Amino acid sequence: MFLIEDLKNSPMMAMRDGYGEGVVEAGKRNGMVVVLVADLTESTRTDLFKTEFPERFFEMGISEQNMMGVAAGMAYSGKVPFVNSYACFNPGRNWEQMRLSVCLSGNNVKVIGGHAGFGNGTDGGNQQMFEDIALTRVLPHLTVVVPADYEQAKKMALAMADFFGPVYMRMTKPKRPTVTTVGTPLTIGRAQVLRSGKDVSVFACGVMVYEALVAAEEVASEIDVEVINVHTIKPLDKETIIASARKTKKVVTAEEHSIIGGLGGAIAELLAEEYPVRVKRVGMRDKFGETGEPDELLVKYGMTKEAIIGKIKELV
């Protein structure tokens, strides 16, 4: 009920569409919500908000550093700013502004990094962001979230607007199979066990949640895989993660991000301290991307269900 039943035929939808619709809804519910964008209105799907609330929409031009600071300034007056661009610029270009003007100052700003991972496929390695979770995860006061699909991105927009404090949310660009449904609950900070299993735990985020679920289905006859959607990278849901690791004693992480500093890094750090078990990480292996279609790139750089199955089999 909380999961698409026929995963192999699940509808293809884009997270950014869900976000764009969600932020409009957040704007309807809360008059303090404002949207800032750095010359990527249509790409970030904030055009929907612009149409609905032109007086609360701010086109900041190609100035991500200023955009972050302006958002902080507005937050001081109680506004709830959503700051939008591609992840490579936001927080790639304006990380220091996020650090001081937003996080150190405790400002209620929502930073949205679009087109993360291979989202920008054919644009090339320059704009493919595999470092943003690592960059944001180290910032005190900041919450870091990665929705798994269209529905979750939509709910996350509303959840962020209701949540007091700075949040970074990353999304990918292309349409991807959905895994959650309209009825799937979402609470920031609470990981979701989407499939129970006893042999191996797969902790995934973003588009890799779907890959993990399909991987688990495909090996189900021989290996009982547990799949957990860790949509909140920080603060980590330690309880759920440790409980699963305690049960299976074998862990695979999967993300469309560098294996350094991202979800895999976070889980490995947690388990090393609290419940040491073997951990295998699926993700970008300390490399930059290149031009290509996102699907081709995911295969070439090893972020697929096959890669997850490979790691699962290494452990059992």
Added chain:
Amino acid sequence: MLPVSMDDLAEKANLLRAEVVKMLVNAGTGHSAGPLGSADFWTMLYFGGLINYKVDDPWWEERDRVVLSAGHYCPILYAVLAEAGFFPKSLLATLRQLGSKLQGHPVARSLPGIETSSGPLGQGISQAVGMALAAKMDSKKWRVVCFMGDGEQDEGQVWEAYLCAAKYHLSNLTIVVDRNNIQIDGHTEEVMPLDSLSEKLAAFNLNVIEVDGHNLEEIAAALTRAKVIFEKPTAIILRTIPGKDVDFMENEPAWHGKAPGVGEAVEALSELRKIRTLGGRISND
């Protein structure tokens, strides 16, 4: 009509300079030149009736926002806020000490009157723009004054912020640039030439006013003028002498980022006292 005479204000600025010297020698580190050079401006801003604030209700919604973008000037801001009564003067001696609310660079709302966090340059102006935008959205009458250094103008973010301030016609924003011509590595025109600053700011569609940053009447006139320019933000270029009134510090880039030692502080305080008592009134000529 101002509530106090210009002579009183000049004397207050002199006393605040002495306070800055004491804070810095006590802390052992910190920036001397800018805080001393801008003491006249800060005195005029807070005690010349030019901004609205309530010391007993520091976060009063209708207050004018004073954003210190150049965070290293904080000794003079702390001294002025304490003098105004936002917090006890006894706290000034704790500057830069472990556990002190007087952080080495300001942290937002760590003390009454401290609006933003600063230190990394160029960030205050964007936040000031955001505040001014929010005020306009909500039809608020309060204004924003953002204080910056001239070396700070090297930061690209600053010019992004000016573009944005002009775009949104933020006439409720007054930008103040302390043009003292020094930064850590030397004179600004050698480190990264800035002139003509006034032409650059005007080209960014700001209303530019240049003043003698040690002439209280000129400072007051410029801040007042800014309130009646309704088309665009105003940028006031304060021409100041870094280290003002401490002879061995004046115009010396070496004193940009340094605190006086005990002997130097004694000498500085003695110079400031001499100026204060010169024939019963202050003369900066």
